[in-house]
Amino acid sequence: MAKIEEKSINFFEQLERVFPIIKGKIQEECTEEEFANLVEIIQFVKTTEYIIEVVIHNIEQYIRCHVAPTFWKKFEYTEDSQRGFELFKSAVDDLYASLTEFLPILKKLEFLRQNKGETSNIDNSIDIEAQFKLIVRATLLSQLPLCHECIIEHFYKIAFNVFCNSDNSSQDISISEIQCTGCSQEMENCRCQMIVYMFHETNRKLIELELLERLVGNVLTSLIHIRIKNHVIQTCDKTFDVSQLISLENWLETVVMNWLIRVYSGGFSKTVALSDEVRNAINKFKQKLSHFLYETYTNIRIDHLFNIIIEYPESQPAVDDLRVCLERTDKRKVLVKNLQEAIKTRLLHAGVNTPDIVTAYIAAIKALKHLDPTGVLLEAVTEPIKCYLRSREDTVRSVVNSLLDDSPSELADELVKGECLQLDDGSADDETEDWEKWMPDPVDADPAKSTQRKVSDIISTLVNVYGSQDLFVNEYRTLLADRLLSQLNYHTEREIRHLELLKRRFGENQLHYCEVMLKDVYDSKRIDGNIHSDTSYNLQRELFPTSALILSAQFWPPFKEDWKLKLPSIVQNQLNKYVKAFEALKGNRTLCWKPHLGNVSLEIELKDRKLDINVTPVHATIILHFQDKNEWTLQELAEVMHAPATVLRRKIAFWVSQGLLKETSSDVFVLQEESTSKNRLSTDIVEEEETESAMASASDQREEELQVFWSYIVGMLTNLESLPIERIHQMLKMFASQGPGAVECGLPELRQFLDRKVREHQLLLSGSFYRLPKS
Template sequence: MAASSEEFGAAWKIIETSFSSSKKLDPAPPVISPLGLQSAVELLINHGIGHIIEEWFLEVMNADLQQRIAPNFLAYFSSSVPEDEIGNFMSKVIAELYDNLSAYIPKLGQLDEISMCISLPTPSSMDGLNTVLYNEKKSRQPAMERAQSIFKAMLLPQYQIPESLYANVQKFYSLTMRVHHTTDEADIKANNEDRDDECIRCTGCCCDTDNCQCQTLLHIFHQVNQQLYELGLLERFAGEAVTSVIHEKIQDYVQHTCKGNFESSYLSCLETWLETKVVGWLSEVYRGSEGCERYNDPNTATSVEAYKSRLYYLLYETYTVVRIDQLFNIIIEYPESEPAIVDLRCCLEKTNLRSQLVTSLKTALETRLLHPGVNTADILTAYISGIRALRVLDPTGVILELVCEPVRKYLRTRDDTVRCIVSSLTDDSSSDLADELVRGEPLLLDDSCQGEEDMANWETWYPDPVDADPTKTSKSRRSSDIISMLVNIYGSKELFVNEYRTLLADRILSQFNYDTEKEIRYLELLKLRFGEAQLHYCEVMLKDVADSKRINSLIHNGELQGHQSMDIPVNAMILSAQFWPTFREDKLELPAGIKSSLDAYTKNFETLKGNRTLCWKPHLGLVSLEIELKDRKVHISCSPVHATIIMHFQEKSKWTVDELSVIMHVPVSVLRHKMAFWQSQGLLKEESADTFILIEEGKGGRHDIHMIDIEEETESAMASSHDQREEELQVFWSYIVGMLTNLETLPLEKIHTMLKVFAMQGPSTGECSIQELKHFLDRKVKEQHLIYAGGVYRLPKPGS
């Protein structure tokens, strides 16, 4: 039955009066009969226009929000509020907002009841239009949800929240988090004990302990969260601030707890702290305290759990960033810092900071390690620590490969790298490489690792990370042998064997004794690494030492037939020239008495060995002297040069440097430097420029006996590496001359190939790269010993 316009007007008047009865709009709303409201609503529903009630009400509420509630609410946040007032401020503002909006909440429930009536099945007599309306209303959004969307849009417009509002909200939640942690940890009680005579401030609210506001702030905290939750504004109002506060808290806590300490594992402690303190506070923000109505809300619990997973990621990320900044120091302190490495490895598996770690560590190495101010030995020590630490951090070896490649390239540019490595291998005080040598594993060179992977352990195999170099096999990366990695810096065993020969020769000739037990032990360990063939020359060198001991014993026993007596006792180190490295060649003319004793020793040796003789190196060795002066005796061990200088002062007490230089065949500059030692010992005095006299009596007239050992003589007995290489290249030159004499012209590649077959055999020559050979041949062209034309080399014709 159709209703008249008067009936529609009366019904709408009843609805409008009832739903406009907000106490904010009408402090004394008229009493409306429920029966009248129900009849009015049924009238509109029966005529298919019941849905306009909700639309009208939400429009009215929206206008009230826009004109009155939102401006008043945002006006409170026009400026920053001090921290000691923020609790009361937030309590007042949110309570007023809740009071304004809560008046609409009962009406929204009534609207949902009306919507339920609209959604009931229509009688069969209704036309098709009403059926379509019914199907559309089935999926309508509840009025409360629509209202909450309006609250958010009007009060907290997205991307337009005032900066001061965000700052005050963050200040409030930062304060309540601190208070929450303080009350949990019972810091207030601890601070109050036995300190009644002092003014103590609470660590939570920062007030005097007699006027602590922590419990009040916690009450305000729960009240504000509950009111915002009921209005549907909690996430929009507090979400960003809560996230920021938690981020800041995690970063501060991780920095304060872990920075600078690498010897303890902190990850499990941090996870416990996050679960009990941070997640506990977060749960109180979104779920309220236990017993609260929303505490068991499954939707809220799900949101907290999802948020918790992000917090754990943030914790791992923060810890990883802190450790990445400290990684250089962590590596230097390895193995004491292994707990920090293990924690970092766990975090890297859960974060996406691998590339940041690689970039940061490479930068740290280049700025703090790879520059001329750092000794090669220190670079090698750091490199070895890096190998060990990064093997723990990344067992695949990919991070080590990426990070340490600049270190390897830099070490190749240093002339003393090989010597430092070999010295460390055979130095008792250097435990890192000495321990590796004792392990006795064979060398694993890069070119030996390119074969097929060992699939015996295929069940435990896992692929390399995506940042791995595809040209290298995982087997070569995962090799934990440090010595192999050091040798692979150059990729040549011969280089290290030759350096060891030089080092061994230096040690034998500087110690001047026949005890080679330790050297034999090192040699046997090196054989396991480099092979016996490579170290055959070193075996001969040690055998020469043993033979020298035996020959000296036979000569000094005087049992040889035709034994030649020696005025000065001589003990010789008899060396097989072709097996020893090149010696440093210095000229020195020895005094006649010493020369006669050396000649007698040579005669005795020839008697013992038949067809062999000796070629003396007079500048090498050690001389034991007893110097008798008027008031004292001095016992001293010194070099032949020093001994020759002081022995000449037996002939006369005054010499010029030029006179000694002529008679000793030693350059003036070298001689002046050597004489400075005797000056420092008070035996010589420079009377005038380059003129020295012997001092027979000391100033105190004492009759002391001094035992002096010269420690300044650290110069190697071997030729420099440059001089040795030049000698090796001269050996190649003799082969090259022979080739070009027979074949007339040859290109560079052919010369290099033929040298590899005929000349590059054994430690006496070593290898020569094609670039080094080209440089050598170009130098010969400049010296006019070769002619280069048309891409081939030839010898110049005689007389040209």
């Protein structure tokens, strides 16, 4: 009995000697003889598993009570990056040194496990060292302090900055002679090499302890994200004419990923030295960083997309980059929302001229078509622009003016292409075009408009804002009439060229009236030449040269003025002579003058000056009356000229600005024979007189034309009681829009017309059906 107790006491003494961790200290070393005796005893009593569990439990307790608190004690919050660098390095070094002291014990445990010589349920494939590292990770992370990322961030931020600036030492010699861009120290005290060495050594120790990913993974990700975002902003901010995506991808590969490989390999620059598991982890990390790069670049480009559109096509490289990024990120909805907000804030308000809005709209059409050929983004983004343009009265005139502009412009270039107009009438196209190349709409497309969406040219897109080409044709007629009436000769070459281009776009029938208008100018030139060559007309010597533009009234747009100007007798007599000569030439035809239209060349002689000026007949009549009497009241002139006083006062202001007339008292004007001040032409008034149109506006003309449909609509609803708008539109196309010169009406315009009738209580809308109110 005494021998057994003695042997047991020796066994526990040897166990504590071989595994000093049981006593809470790991500095002691045992001899090989002591370890061999202990192994013999353990195998004899078959307690291998128990001994391993006891030792590992004591190791875990020791790490929890001594190693982990010592390690985390150095993770203090500090704003000094240099101190943070040193604290993290010191913490890792001490941890590594403390855990390295367990290696002899771990080797002995592994030897025991491999040579236990007994049957057991424990899997021999479990590595003691792996189990130890798992305990270390679990124990350390269970005591994680709140501010542990502070010094980790300082450590890797300094190391990353040194790595990024390691190749820039020769770029700026003057600065580098003073201060190192990597460690921010004077060149004499440069610590870059030392930092790189300590960086690799620290990473190597963390990799060996399998703590790198768990301890610094989040900090690395956050640090790299910040670096990527700053680099993208610095590289691409407000630079649209150069593609940046390829250079950013190269930077990510050569700088960021190269640095990450060095982090995870402990200093090597290639992935060959890494295990398959680590290599796969780096590849997955690269995919995430690439996605973050594309997402960051997309967000920056979306913020600047309004400027990119305005500068298109110079900004096409930026659009190309954004197109690639949109395919790799889910940012289409963000793009639509941000761009619509920018358009409403910077474009769609009273402070922007209509031509500028149209120009921006054209740029948006071109840029967004290039960005998304399906037209879905264009449809979603430009809907507010179309609604706003419809609310401005001068939109159509601005578009037509741009079409006929002789100087280089987007719309003039589009008109020269001569493509046919593609109208969106709200119905599906029965013919399937290129069905083999058909592609489904993107997921964010409006399914209700899928059959209506067509890839049309710019002019067709602008026409579709109103849903009908009639408004544009009428505006062109009005503009053509103004141009023909304002010129002082019969030259029509430029107008004929524009008309031929428009006929290719809008069709022959739509522009038949315009052809007649140009023919009137040609006929007027011929008739005027015949009248002036007539001997009977020349015998009655004309007091001043007279020429006439003879118009076919039913083909020209209606005139704005509803009053008839009474010309001075000397002028009227000359016009009567011209009429008699025309009647002699044409036989059964006569002329009805429009005295407020045309141009008059005046030569005015005063006491101290002489003026040669071209004015309207109204202006000429006013100044001619002052030739008979030096002083006139506004009311007297209005009665003599048969003109409204309000219109006459505005016309007299022109001569006041010239210094020929002076208002001595309210509505009393006196001729100024001598100039009392330097006479200068008032630019504002002249521009107002020059741009004032003699024709009724296109919108007024269109409103009058749409009234033609009203009788048809009333007849339909009287017979059929109620109809949906689609049925009304089809019946109008069948009965009211046939024949040459017939008025057409698109579905959107018809809806606006019917809705206005509803507001005027001439129609009732029930559901989607229109009907007449009961009388």
